[in-house]
Amino acid sequence: MLIAISNTPRDYAWGSPTLIADLEGREPTGAPEAEVWFGDHPGSPAEVHDGSDRTLDEWLPAAAAEQGVPEKLPYLLKLLAAGAPLSIQVHPSKEQAVEGFAREEKAGVPRDAGERNYKDDNHKPEVIVALSDTFTALAGLRDLERTRTLVDALGDAPAVQALRDRLSGDDALRSAIGWLLGGAERAEIEEIVDAAASAEAPQFAAELALTRSLHSAYPADPGIVVALLMNLVELRRGEAIFVPAGVLHAYVAGLGVEIMAASDNVLRGGLTPKHIDVEELLGLVDFRPAEPPFLRPVAAGENAEIFAPGIIDFALGHLEAGAPGRVDLRGVAIALGVAGETVLTGSSGARIAVRPGQAALVTPDESPLASDGGGEVFVAMPGA
Known part of the structure; x- marks a missing residue:
């Protein structure tokens, strides 16, 4: 199946009032628009447009019983538009998240408390690919x-x-x-x-x-x-960085496609009025100096490439505009249009068109997914 999904922008203060609106070809609302989430994360699940009136976190468990798809996605796909710098932050490893979450649960720290460090027991590695002409970030220690x-x-x-x-x-x-x-x-x-x-x-x-x-x-x-003390990175359109556990980072300015493990674990290290747990932060940060963590795509089929950091949670396919393309899927995928209009076709012959800012849920039985080359599309999927 190929099913349209959608969501509304989140109005975090650091969001851009124009970048997402410009991508989608509509008038700005006047409010900051920071992120649009395409996934089943309970913080902002996408709406599924199949007539069921369900959000994706409700749709997937029902589909799991009927079609054998997973009940949850291991990743979250986003459009991210930074009009002002985000906080400097670091994410825990899986082991650190499990231990920290259990510790705070045992201590009775409310999950919505401002001083809570671990909202869940998962890690949160992430990749961001620049969509604007330039995307400025801080990534790792110089x-x-x-x-x-x-x-x-x-x-x-x-x-x-x-x-x-x-x-x-x-x-x-x-x-x-x-x-x-x-x-x-x-x-x-x-x-x-x-x-x-x-x-x-x-x-x-x-x-x-x-x-x-x-x-x-x-x-x-x-x-x-x-x-x-950090690496200042200016990505050109189409360039990416991969931020694994322990790497200090902050997104400063620009529009990008972001994919991450399905987690909300963030420990902050400045540029924020929010809580900073210095001792916990210092226990997570990888203090080894390193070059900026660029991630280069590899060829992945006809007129297609994939950003694959080598983790099980996610990979990000990319179908370029200008010629028909084809990409093999790994599990339930989400296809997001970012330029032009693209007709996507699954192996069953099911078709759907996506324009910039529009997304479609693609079930695994539709692999390989083909594009007509009319526009540019990113395809989120589980990793290898």
Whole structure:
């Protein structure tokens, strides 16, 4: 079966008022539109347009009894539109999520409490592919020598020297981030931010400009300085990054297609007024410096490619515009149009057309899924 599904944008404050509306070819509402969820996550399940009046979290269990499909999806597909920076955050591994969730359940922490760290017992690795011409993100911790060079360019203010001292010692990045989030005074954060705002370092011009921009959005937030320790990444349209457990990251600006494991576990590390559990965060972060975690697609059939990070939860197929394409499915899939109009055809001959922002649920018996090449489509599915 190929069945249309839909959802309404979520109005988080950081959302863009125009990016999703422009993609869908409609007038903006005037409100921020941050994410559209295509999945069965209970936080915002998609509506299934088959006349049953059910949401996808209701439809799948019924279909499981009749057709043998899984009762739940292992992934969640989203359109994400960042008009302002999201919080710096990290996600737990599966083992950490199971342990943390059980601990907070035993302690009786309400699941909707602001100080709750683990909303479920699952990990939350994620991939984002840029749809806008550029998509700006922070992803992972920069090479330590380059970070020391950046900090050296900030001068000799006492707070800058305090940061420099921590970056020169053992376990440098853990020490620096722990101090910034849990020990530094507001005046010290402001002093470092002011130093960055006036610094001249051409090789770090983009990082210093981002510091000034973040200070406008989140005055004196310690996350501004944490961001100075991270890789600044500017994706071109069609490029992607993969964020596994433990990797600090933040999406800064742009429109993208995001796929993740079906979880809501987020521990924040700055650029937010929300709760930050510094000790728990430091226990999850991978403090090893690394290059930005780019994920390149591999060929996956006729005029098709797949972003496959090698995990069981998800993979993201991509059918390009301009020529007919075909992709093999792994389980229940969701196809999302992002450009033009595409007619999708399953192996049974069932057909459905999708335009930008429109999505279809595709059952496994319709594999392989073919496109007529009229537009561009991303196809979420379980991983290998």
